[in-house]
Amino acid sequence: MKIRHVNQGVFTAVEDIHATVVPPAQGFYWIDADVDDLSVLQPIFSIHELAVEDCLSEEEQRPKIEIYESHYFIVINSIRFDDEEIFLRALNIFLGRHYIITVTKQKINELRTLKPILLEDQVSRPDRFLYHLVDIVVDNYFLVGDRIEARIESLEEDILVHTKKSHLNEIIGLRSEILWLKKVLGPQKELIATLNKKDLKLIDDQLQKYFSDIYENAVKIAETFETYRDLMGNLREAYQSSLANRANEIMRVFTALTTIFMPLTFITGIYGMNFDFIPGLHLHGGSYILLTFMLLLGFGMFFIFRKKEWL
Incomplete structure (x- = not known):
């Protein structure tokens, strides 16, 4: 005190x-x-x-x-x-x-x-x-x-x-x-x-x-x-x-990635079937051509999505 x-x-x-x-x-x-x-x-x-x-x-x-x-x-x-x-x-x-x-x-x-x-x-x-x-x-x-x-x-x-x-x-x-x-x-x-x-x-x-x-x-x-x-x-x-907004952004990215891989999955699905007569199946260097095509397709779709601001 x-x-x-x-x-x-x-x-x-x-x-x-x-x-x-x-x-x-x-x-x-x-x-x-x-x-x-x-x-x-x-x-x-x-x-x-x-x-x-x-x-x-x-x-x-x-x-x-x-x-x-x-x-x-x-x-x-x-x-x-x-x-x-x-x-x-x-x-x-x-x-x-x-x-x-x-x-x-x-x-x-x-x-x-x-x-x-x-x-x-x-x-x-x-x-x-x-x-x-x-x-x-x-x-x-x-x-x-x-x-x-x-x-x-x-x-x-x-x-x-x-x-x-x-x-x-x-x-x-x-x-x-x-x-x-x-x-x-x-x-x-x-x-x-x-x-x-x-x-x-x-x-x-x-x-x-x-x-x-x-x-x-x-x-x-x-x-x-x-x-x-x-x-x-x-x-x-x-x-x-x-x-x-963050959840929508994540879903948009996942949707775009899924869309990019859809045609690639389609191609690998076809060439993964057990048939003998598939176009280009026995072509010399066909696997490299197919992989190159898939890469070009994937990157092409990616750049298209980037241009449209979907990614």
Whole structure:
């Protein structure tokens, strides 16, 4: 657990957690904690037991805001895209009048990238800290969206150039990730809408206008992933169409080869019969003449098919 006093965006370490109970003369306290630290934080800040239970739960939490007497409990999902797989990590936030507590189970990059922004904006209030944090979390969805779009384009090119069975597994896997993420974006959008519109005493009225910009971004993200879902459907159709075209191409080659060998098989069938009176059967050098004729016939048909683009 790390305790910092934040004033004008400048961080000062605080050693004693009990010192954070009293509001500072200026600025606020930021407590960056793990779920194991909740046993210490709960009695000090009167954190509601239901909020603690949500933080400790192994089940995936929906983005939400719960309003208690002395603080707000906010859950928002941070996003990562590693090794072609989407990860969501719950970021639990307790917002008070003179403090903000962030509780996570895993490391979240947004908390590390937040510090220079707070310094630049000279943040001295916990609600403004919350605004910048939510803004960074939502902006990261755009970055992940760009990577997903690039992956879709790359997959489409691979399918058009050389279709493989593994492509279908990639399409199904990526589509499932997008559908799963799309379900999460709905509650997250509602959460940001609440921060934007609802009368919240711990958030300054003027600051709520800034949340409207984040809400617009959240709407764009939801629409973008809706488009990705449609693109994955088109990609699956392209895969099936490419497989059908490849099968047709193979069948066309086999048909042409069969057609070329049909007259050759006919000739060898005639001269393979057990009759004594077959034209040219006892001709001197007849076998060479026949083989030459068969080769010329085969190559002739091959070049005719190539000219007509049947092969």
